[in-house]
Amino acid sequence: MNRLFRPLIVLMVLAILPSQTLLADSTQRAVDSSSKLSERPLTATQCRPLRPLSELLERLPRPEDKEALRAAKARLEPMFRAEKSDTRHSYDVLHYEINMNIDIPGDSVRSAAVFIDCRSETDTLSVVDLNFLGMTIDSITVDGAAVSYDRQGDQLLVDLGATVSQGDSFQVAVYYHGRPQTPGGGLYISSNVTYTLCEPEGARNWFPCYDKPSDKATADISITVPDGYIVASNGLLVGVAKDDEAKTATYSWSETYPIATYLISLAISEYATFSYWYEGVGDTMEIACYAPPEDSANAAVDFSNLPEMIACYDGLFGTYPFIEEKYGMATISFGGGAMEHQTCTSWGFSITGNNTYDWVVAHELAHQWWGDWVSPDNWKEIWLNEGFATYSEALWMEYLYGGPGLRAYMSEMQDYYVRWETASGRSFPIYDPPSGYLFSPTEYDKAGSVLHMLRFVVGDSTFFDILRTYGANHAYGNAVTDDFKSVCEDLSGRDLDWFFQQWIYEPGFPRFSFAWNYEAEARAGYLVNISLVQQQNGPVFEMPVEIGITTGSGLVLDTVLVDEEAEQIQLTVQEQPLGVQLDPNEWLLCQKEEVQVTEPILVMDRYTIDDLDGDGWLNPGETADLIITLENQGTTACGITGILRTGDEQVTIVDSTANFEEIRFFQSGDNALTPFIFSVSSQASPHWAYFTLLVFAAGDYQETITFRLPVGVPTVLLVDDDGGGDEEAFYTGLLDSLNVLYDMVDMDKSGFLGRDLQAFEAVIWFTGLETANTLTPADQDSLAAFLDAGGNLLAAGSGLGNDIGASDFYGDYLHAVWSGETSSMLLQGVTGDPISDGQLMVILDQEGQQDHLSADGEAGTAACFNYIGDGAAAIRHEGAYKTLYFGYSLEYTRSDNPSAMTPHKLMSAILHWFGAVTPVESGDDPAVFLPRHFALDQNYPNPFNASTRISFHLDRAGPVELTIFNVAGQRVRTLAGGEYPAGRHLLLWDGRDDRGLQAASGIYFCRIRAGDRRSMVKMLLLR
């Protein structure tokens, strides 16, 4: 296990080197130092000056051309009928002999005879299952004797007439004719150009075969065409036979290297031909080109780099795999694509005469190694073809333009993928792409970028050893991802499970935001503080990351291992830092953005109440220490002090001052040594007490932070049992607005933690949209005991009936009978019901998952809400205990219609009905308890990415203006303007300005004005 070392904080002195910097020798290295980009061509055979980078920059692939390269193949994928299975079949195809007379003017196959040499892989083989679709079969023989057969869809089942033993060979001959069909590829006949295009599984449309890439065979291909046409195909041309009487020519090709069925090809036209010659070691190989006569001069330019390209890849991957035969390029017309047919690429891009599509020429040539020499075992492994060919494009550019060329090409590839995934919203693992995405940027550009990162992790020399060894191990055969991974691990000597897991088997990429500053250290240079955050939804990525610090003498480079959502990195340099770059050499597939921070941003991270009985709740009469943890999201703040205030009449502050000392950039600090002390009146009722913390620091820094603390002991327990959803926000918002003190447990994270239900007057238990694992038997027992002791329960969830509708608890305590689900969304309260009293509610955004209920008939049980015209939606029971059960998720009820009952009024009525819960008052005013003063809370979350919540409290009604400003003082967004009632109000800022455009990363100020009072908080937006 030679895992990367990872100090939480990397503190090291770096050597400063000009331009391309190396790493200091004395430092332990996570990354092979040979991974620096080469400045020279990689192959030793070439020694010539690099071409100018500006030439490459003008020629980087255009997005529309990248799209075209994939689209030609992707068009065939919707017809992709095969399961992506890797199961073995019962026989092995050894050789295909395809004889076909094509009637080009007649748009049909005049006659065809295909001989398939097979070997049995079992002792009981009696039927051979081939793939063949369309055209008319005239007869089938096995070893010359006619046999019966059955066609089922694209299956062709040939009865062998006897049982063939394992290892025994036999030959199936299929004679057929007709007009080929081309759903999912096949043979396209036209007078201009006739060609085949079959990836992934369209070969069955033009010849019978076992149409899986795992069964490779050799092939002889003899095609008869009208005079004047030339047939290009796989392998070597062994003869052209003219028939003067029939005015035809028969081209006979022989492919003696194993070939997968999707790579067997024809390209037929009235071609002009020309050749290049590749001078290999001790051998000369033809590069045979076929192009329309009018394009052949330009084609000769476009394909002219092939000899040098083959030399380049020979050096990197191993000798060209089909060196005894040829390489070829045959133009066909399929509108922008190209296809890596073995030894004879089909070319559908336009001919330009100026090497515009050199990258595609390189891509298809590289496939001769990656796809043709080593073929995927099955289509889940498509990245072993396309990722490798796409990365090979970059290797060709590195050969031509050196390290800067590689960086430029990879940067474009990474950016292209990041843009595609961001715009399309399609994020899925490279391995086993979903249907319709076999030929997507994930398999091309992301997989290519992953190989580049692998090179970074294992180093140049190991990386190219890996490619050559992987190729040699699976030469002329097949491979799966694990084969490649095991070569990587063997040759690097490292466990690379983490790398393959996150990059191949899981989706996405890291989206980094970072900020930095520095401090001059006494006699020790400059300490650079870097805060790095991974902003993506989904798992945190683990990668070595290069960090470059620009100084007057050049770039200082170091590599750190990043593996946490938020990292603090410290580096020391000898000269004043001028800038920090993340991954300056473009190794990583990631999004990266620098956020400018210019001053301290102190926000409250959390509080701790240290009280007498140690329960963290402020009982009446108690005195407690209050420790506040501040987080600094900006530059270092020194000499921080705090003053605590409150307007709450039931709270007395005994010690109002505290010292937080110094909090550095993106660090936390607290006042544990100088806690605030306050006491609670012995007459205190349960409520939220509001506090203001004034924070001062050196340099005239001043900040006001408002927060609230619960006073008294909560009477309501909120049980978050939504299976990891975020339904709790609905309930906490309602309870907050009703000023009800509550305690909350998250069943998905912590369970009950031994909480005693009996300590609460009411339990609110919500299961959201969960339809399984809602209330466990243990949960039901706890609730039954709570209710037996006279408790009050509100239970809500659209899956409870489905999950526990048959349980004793459901009948005995919820008093409901479940009869399936309904899609009714309109709710009518029962007239005279103490909670619903005939009022209307509506369910939105949830379709057809509501539970259909009826009351069990026991005394004290009644429907509380009915679906309009469709039975009960909520059941209420009042006896020795009270239960109220909603067969739908309350959080999907909306209050958009002013004549309908709001969730707020509903919750108020429920708590009032429970009665024991104090102190809740009924009434239309949502603010049951008015805040005792005016306050603006710190936004949450902060820093934020997509959106942040801003809440404020008004102790009296009046005009409010709430505005977002940037650091330049410009107004960005007006969130509120108008009359607001007293109470707590919650606003959401989506990070957009008044025109709806996304605001840039950085510091923003949220300012509120209410009459003559004002307050402001600072927020940090990280994109």
Ligand SMILES: [Zn+2]
């Ligand atoms: Zn490709």
